[in-house]
Amino acid sequence: MSESAWQAFDLENLKQKVEGTEPRFMEFLRTAKMSCAMYHLPVGSLDMQAPHLEDEIYVVLDGLARLRMADGEREVRPGMVLFVSATTEHSFFDIEKDLTLLAIFGPAP
Numbered sequence: 001m002s003e004s005a006w007q008a009f010d011l012e013n014l015k016q017k018v019e020g021t022e023p024r025f026m027e028f029l030r031t032a033k034m035s036c037a038m039y040h041l042p043v044g045s046l047d048m049q050a051p052h053l054e055d056e057i058y059v060v061l062d063g064l065a066r067l068r069m070a071d072g073e074r075e076v077r078p079g080m081v082l083f084v085s086a087t088t089e090h091s092f093f094d095i096e097k098d099l100t101l102l103a104i105f106g107p108a109p
Contacts, residue, residue, distance in 0.1 A: 014038045015061060015100050023047070025103075033107050041065070041099040047092040055106040058082040063099030065092045 009028060018024040018040035029036040035054075041047055041063075060080040067076050069090045076082065076092070076099070084090050086106075092099060 009036075011061065011102070014102075015040075018100065035105045037103045037105075039099075039101040039103050041092055041095050041101075043095050043098055045095060049091060051087045051089050052084075052105065053086055055086050056084045057104040058084070059102040059104070061100045061102060062097070063095065064097040065095040065099045067092055 007029065014026070014028060015038065018026050018038045020040070021042050023042065023045050024040045025037055026039075027035055027037040039058075058076075058081070060076050060078050060082070062078055063076075065076050066073050067082060067090060069084065070088055
């Protein structure tokens with residue numbers, strides 16, 4: 001079966017699929033060159049991710065938290081687009097409002 005040349009996704013529907021009181025990660029697209037996922041971290045939860053082999057872009061859809069990276073930390077809030085290069089240690093913390101992110105991964109080197 002061949003892969004479709006295009007697909008459409010509804011952000012509100014994807015966000016509903018990761019809602020809840022536990023951290024949730026749901027990949028909804030994977031191709032040879034990229035993947036996309038929804039990532040939800042409720043208030044007070046711990047982000048347990050490890051560095052990735054792929055470059056990553058986070059689009060902050062909802063919430064308020066902080067992002068710690070090798071060179072410091074910063075506040076994250078809705079409307080921000082965050083780039084994290086491959087193998088960079090990073091984690092979200094001080095989650096004050098449920099955090100929902102669209103995560104876009106580039107291909108591994």
